[in-house]
Amino acid sequence: MTTLRSNRRNIVRLTISYTLIIFFIIIFFIPTYWMISSSFKLPKDILSIPPKIIFKPTLDNYKCVLLGTSTVGKTTMPMVVDFPKYLLNSIIVSFSSTFIALLISVPAGYTLARYKFKGKATMGWYILMTRMLPQFGLLIPFYIIFSKLGLIDTYIALILVNLTFILAFSVWMMKGFFQEIPHELEEAAQIDGCTRVQAIFRIVFPLASPGMAATAIFLIILCWNEFLFALILTGSNAKTATVAVYNFVTFREVVWGGLTAAGTLITIPVVIFFLIVQRSFIRGMTMGAIK
Amino acid sequence: MGKFSKFSTRNFHYFSLLPVVITLIFLTLFPIIFTLFLSFHEWSVETGRPIFNGLANYINMIKDNNFWNGLRCTFTYTFLAVGFEFILGFVIALLLNQKIKFIGVFRFFLILPMVITPVVIGLTWRIMYSPSFGLINYFLSLLGIAPKAFLSQPQTAMYSLIFTDIWQWTPFMFLMIYAGLQVLPNEPYEAAIVDGASSFQVLRYITIPLLKNIIVLAIIFRTIDAFFSFDIIFILTKGGPGTATQTLNIYTFYTGFNWLNLGYAAAIATIMLVIIVSIVFLLTRIAGISLMEVD
Numbered sequence: 001m002t003t004l005r006s007n008r009r010n011i012v013r014l015t016i017s018y019t020l021i022i023f024f025i026i027i028f029f030i031p032t033y034w035m036i037s038s039s040f041k042l043p044k045d046i047l048s049i050p051p052k053i054i055f056k057p058t059l060d061n062y063k064c065v066l067l068g069t070s071t072v073g074k075t076t077m078p079m080v081v082d083f084p085k086y087l088l089n090s091i092i093v094s095f096s097s098t099f100i101a102l103l104i105s106v107p108a109g110y111t112l113a114r115y116k117f118k119g120k121a122t123m124g125w126y127i128l129m130t131r132m133l134p135q136f137g138l139l140i141p142f143y144i145i146f147s148k149l150g151l152i153d154t155y156i157a158l159i160l161v162n163l164t165f166i167l168a169f170s171v172w173m174m175k176g177f178f179q180e181i182p183h184e185l186e187e188a189a190q191i192d193g194c195t196r197v198q199a200i201f202r203i204v205f206p207l208a209s210p211g212m213a214a215t216a217i218f219l220i221i222l223c224w225n226e227f228l229f230a231l232i233l234t235g236s237n238a239k240t241a242t243v244a245v246y247n248f249v250t251f252r253e254v255v256w257g258g259l260t261a262a263g264t265l266i267t268i269p270v271v272i273f274f275l276i277v278q279r280s281f282i283r284g285m286t287m288g289a290i291k
Numbered sequence: 292m293g294k295f296s297k298f299s300t301r302n303f304h305y306f307s308l309l310p311v312v313i314t315l316i317f318l319t320l321f322p323i324i325f326t327l328f329l330s331f332h333e334w335s336v337e338t339g340r341p342i343f344n345g346l347a348n349y350i351n352m353i354k355d356n357n358f359w360n361g362l363r364c365t366f367t368y369t370f371l372a373v374g375f376e377f378i379l380g381f382v383i384a385l386l387l388n389q390k391i392k393f394i395g396v397f398r399f400f401l402i403l404p405m406v407i408t409p410v411v412i413g414l415t416w417r418i419m420y421s422p423s424f425g426l427i428n429y430f431l432s433l434l435g436i437a438p439k440a441f442l443s444q445p446q447t448a449m450y451s452l453i454f455t456d457i458w459q460w461t462p463f464m465f466l467m468i469y470a471g472l473q474v475l476p477n478e479p480y481e482a483a484i485v486d487g488a489s490s491f492q493v494l495r496y497i498t499i500p501l502l503k504n505i506i507v508l509a510i511i512f513r514t515i516d517a518f519f520s521f522d523i524i525f526i527l528t529k530g531g532p533g534t535a536t537q538t539l540n541i542y543t544f545y546t547g548f549n550w551l552n553l554g555y556a557a558a559i560a561t562i563m564l565v566i567i568v569s570i571v572f573l574l575t576r577i578a579g580i581s582l583m584e585v586d
Contacts, residue, residue, distance in 0.1 A: 017386050024383055025400045028458065031415050032403045034426065047424045104314070107307035115304040123312055130315045132515055132567045133323065136543050137560040140553075141322035164318045167311055169512055173467075176504045180474050207474055214470035217402070218463070225409050227522050245410045254414055263411035270406045271399075278398060 039260035046256045061261035082236075083262065086244035091269055093155055093240060094223035097162035101170045101219055106212070109174025110200070114183060131168035135228055138164065146233060153235040161233065162223045169222070170215055177211025178204065213280035217273070224270055241266045329557035336551050348558035358559065361539035362566075367449060368524075368538055369517040372456040377510055379457065380464025385494075387465075388472045398469075405462045413526025416455045417442065420527075445535035448528050452536055455523060460516075464509055471505035472498075507578045511571050518567050539563055 038046045040057040065083050112124055142161060143152075151157040181204055189199040205212075230240045245266065248259040330348055332341035352358050387397055404412075419425045420441040428438040441451040479497045488496075499506070521540050524530065530537035530545070537545075539559065547556030 014389070014391070017389060017391065021383070021386050021391075021397055024379075024386075025397060028404055028462070029400055030426070031412075031419060031458065032407060034419070035407065035411060035415055047418070049424060049429055051426060051429065104310040108311040111304045111307045117304050120304075123308055127311060127315060128571070129568060130319050131512070132564060132571065133319060134519060134540065134543065134560040134563045135521065136540070136547055136556060137326040137564070138319075138322045140547075141325045145321065160318060163314060167315055171311055172508055172512075176508045177470070177474070179504050180471065180501070182476070210470040210473040214466050217466070221405055224406075227409050242408050242410065245408055249410070249414070256418075259411060259414060263408060263415075266408045266411075267403070267406050271403075274402060274406070275399070278395065 035260045036264050038256055039264045041257065043257055046260075061257035062265075064258050065261045065265060083241070083244055083265075086239050087241045087265065087269070089155070089238055090224060090241040090266070093158045093162065093238070094220050096155070097159045097166060097223045098216060098219040100159070101163060101166045102212070102216060105167055105170035106174050108171045109176075110178050110204070112171065112175040113178035127168050127171050129168075130164060133164075139229065139232060142229070143232060152233060153237045153239075155238055157233050158226075158230060158238060158240070161229045162226060165226070166219045166222050170219055173215045173218075174208070174211065177208050177215075180211075181207045209280040213277045216277055220270055220273055224266075326557045326560055329554055330561045332554045332557075334553040335555075341554065344554070348555050349562075351555065352558060352562065357534060357537065357542055358539075360534050361537055361542040361559075364449065364534075364536055365518060365538040365540070368453055368456070368520065368536075369514055372453045372460070372517045373510060373513050375453075375457050376461045376464045376513060377506075379461045380509075381468055381506075383461070383465045384468035384472060385498075387469060401465055402462045404459045409522040410526065412455070412459060413523050416458075416523075417527055420451055442528050443532050445532055448532060448536050452524055452527055455527065456517065456520065459523070460513060463513060467505055467509040468502065471502045475501055503578065507574065511574055514570060514574065515567060518563075518570070 034051075039061050040059070041052070041055050042058055042060075045052045045055045068083070108127075112120065138161075142157075146152050146157045185203050185207075186196070186199040189203050190196060194202065225242055226240070227242050230243045231246075234240065234243065241262070245259065245262045248255045248262060329341060331343060331345060333344045333347065334341040383401065387394060387401075391397075407415075419427050422428055422438045422440045425438075425441075427441070432438060439447060441447045475498070479501070480493065483493050483497055519540050520538065521544065524536060524538060524541055525544070528536045530541040540563070543556050543559045543563070546552050546559060
């Protein structure tokens with residue numbers, strides 16, 4: 001039963017909300033927009049002030065990045081060969097790392113959320129502490145170990161490094177999201193005749209899917225944007241796109257056209273992943289059904 | 292049930308944690324011990340190999356102005372960045388938690404800053420802050436304000452870095468809190484409406500307590516990342532002008548890789564670990580939750 005007054009209040013609230021949302025989105029989007037639009041501009045248009053909103057678009061930047069051609073307009077660009085290969089490397093490394101991490105951290109997170117046992121605090125805190133290790137404390141030891149094992153410039157090295165960062169995050173995030181789900185639900189299901197495992201799959205997992213989706217997205221992003229270790233630990237075989245982009249920064253100048261084109265291309269796989277995964281952000285779908 | 296089934300069910304918790312714990316110990320134990328070990332040695336260009344020097348590195352650190360400057364920069368950066376990211380992220384998450392159209396589109400645009408590769412973010416923002424080519428100064432000029440060299444003046448450099456960090460990582464806070472909001476049960480809210488609670492009361496007494504775990508975790512992880520922030524700071528200011536934005540991590544980088552004073556760098560790294568562990572511990576105490584409890 002809604003009164004006229006509460007309807008009006010609703011409209012006001014919604015208008016303010018929409019306005020604020022649009023405001024934030026514009027602010028957050030401006031730099032990204034600059035990157036994307038610059039990737040279609042000729043060199044002379046990119047840095048001009050006032051910013052050129054209307055310009056003659058060109059695909060030369062993308063041709064340079066994808067095909068390795070070296071002239072855009074009338075400028076010669078540094079050759080970046082094999083960019084698609086580096087993009088593929090990024091995809092392989094990031095998705096493998098995320099997959100492995102999720103596989104072993106979801107059960108771990110669930111256990112930390114639900115059980116009490118000896119050594120829980122120690123294990124939990126050690127896991128968390130691995131996230132707090134300074135990069136430079138890991139860099140040299142990793143380089144030494146991987147050199148000795150002949151793993152420099154391989155996918156495995158990068159995946160292992162990624163796991164070092166993302167496991168702690170993944171475990172603790174899943175723990176947090178599992179803790180949000182009241183354990184009465186599983187118990188109710190078990191009383192109704194499910195085994196514990198069935199209860200977990202039928203009830204807990206669907207409810208945890210927004211959390212799992214968010215965690216998966218972050219893991220991919222963390223792996224995808226990893227720069228320092230990829231820079232040091234890889235050569236031309238396993239180099240990731242994140243590092244390859246740095247080729248557009250030479251001694252004399254930054255090649256903005258190529259950089260922004262490469263930057264835009266690098267964004268695409270992660271964005272696609274996000275779009276696929278964001279279907280999981282559905283509001284408490286099964287909550288009502290259970291009651 | 293066979294013997295193994297019984298054994299594994301009863302010890303399920305250990306088995307499920309085993310892969311993670313073993314992987315992490317395997318990967319991190321050597322580096323931790325190595326760095327700690329190195330911090331008690333001097334290993335520089337002069338010495339050529341590590342030479343034991345006891346607590347000398349740590350004592351020098353206390354006397355090192357750059358260390359204290361680094362500490363101050365790091366704390367300013369971390370505290371301000373995470374603080375604003377949390378508030379903004381929370382507000383945006385609440386805004387998008389309503390029944391509004393185009394929510395998918397909004398979510399999409401909001402996560403973009405996190406997704407762009409650091410090198411591009413760094414260089415893009417370097418240009419944006421530029422006095423001659425930058426968009427920010429362009430907008431300011433439209434308002435009649437004189438252009439500022441954001442990144443080359445000590446006073447504004449740090450705040451510019453923080454602003455970029457906020458731009459990049461507010462989506463993280465937003466997404467975490469938003470995901471948390473999706474799973475909240477309906478009953479407390481229905482009861483609140485029946486009791487006639489105001490929106491503010493609902494927020495304070497229902498939403499925030501229910502989200503406490505997620506909020507604390509999001510803040511902890513963002514704090515850790517901001518504490519160790521490197522890529523963006525390095526590309527934007529390299530720690531400058533002078534040492535105005537030389538956070539501890541940047542200082543460690545210079546110490547270890549530029550001046551090749553590896554023993555000292557290891558000592559700073561060790562202290563950084565101690566500091567961040569203490570901060571995280573404090574955060575959990577302040578939040579009044581023991582992360583090890585089960586509800």
